[in-house]
Amino acid sequence: MSNSLSLVRSLRPTSSLSNTSANANLLGFRALTFAAWVVVLVLAGGMIPHASSVAFAQDGEAPTPNSVNINTADADAIASTLKGVGNARAQEIVRYREQYGPFVSVDELTDVKGIGKSTLEDNRARITLE
Secondary structure, eight states, X not given: XXXXXXXXXXXXXXXXXXXXXHHHHHHHHHHHHHHHHHHHHHHHHHHSOOTTSBOOOOTTOOOOBSOEETTTXXXXXXXXXXXXXXXXXXXXXXXXXXXXXXXXSGGGGGGSTTOOHHHHHHHGXXXXXX
């Protein structure tokens, strides 16, 4: 018991000057930690794309645009942007547009063979008309 008591006493500051120094070191460490987090967040902010620009690529793929204009895009652009729409469906979208003219509303996309309400809802935010 006396060994543990002497260990505790040896860890206590012997004067108020030591205590002040320990507090200053702790405050300095906290300030440095805060500054480091600020730097990390600022640097990360420059690396994170805005929601309207480019999505993150996965598994080494090229980045995919977040939106596509279905009135002007080719089939490859449509297929690479819209979830659940492959090349065949994208070509149907282009054929429909060439036959009937530009889409007037996003909901008109469900008139295209193979595009249902579910596909439309999954992609509504990605589809533009202008």
